[in-house]
Amino acid sequence: MTIxxxxxxxxxxxxxxxxxxxxxxxxxxxxxxxxxxSFNSVSLDPPLILFSIDRAASSYPVFRDAVHYVVNVLCDSQRELSQRFARSVGQRWDDVPHATWDSGVPVLIDCLANLECAREAVYEGGDHVILLGRVLTLAHREDGRPLLYYRGAYRGLGD
Known part of the structure; x- marks a missing residue:
């Protein structure tokens, strides 16, 4: 059956x-x-997460080879930030507040959570690559509401 x-x-x-x-x-x-x-928790002990990236993405080679990366979980007020980083071209980093942690990777400010990871493994997944990361450092907020994506549109809790 072809889907x-x-x-x-x-x-x-x-x-x-x-x-x-x-x-x-x-x-x-x-x-x-x-x-x-396409982000998920995998294991609590050790703390592992995964995400996948399209091989056609302009940033694919960087993430495929990255030793460290940060997963920044967006809150509902960061829709514009999501749209900015979803574009394939343009000045994504102009006026984007960020810091760095030990690995030197940018950490976005005011997110619900930030997870600094070391590459654990990379797996083939059709037109995507699955990256498994070990969480080294993290931070999270007790307040705030998540930015959600449902049926091709951004949503918030209660929408």
Whole structure:
């Protein structure tokens, strides 16, 4: 049975997800970021997470080879940030407040959570690559509401 990609995407869109921006540094030291909603926890002990990235994404080579990256879990007031990092071109980092932790990877400010990770493994996954990361450092807020993505649109809790 052949599954048409648009129908598959529409079916997957029925599953509401949180929205993240994953950040890293290019080999030249430039900050890189991409919007990701294919993010999951894997294990509590050791603390492992995963996300996947499209092989066609301009930032794919950076994330495939990155030793460290940060998963930034967005709050509902960061929709513009998600849209900015979802674009394939443009000045993504202009006026984006960020800090760095031990690995030197950009950490976005005011997110619900930030998870600094070391690459644990990389797996092939069709037109995507699955990156497994070990969480080294984290921070999270007790307040705030998540930015959600459902049926092709941004949502908030209660929408």
């Amino acid at each position: 048409e990609p648009r129908l598959f995407r529409n079916a997957l869109g029925c599953f509401a997800t949180g929205v993240t921006v994953v950040t890293a540094r290019s080999p030249a030291g430039e900050p890189v970021g991409v919007t990701v909603n």
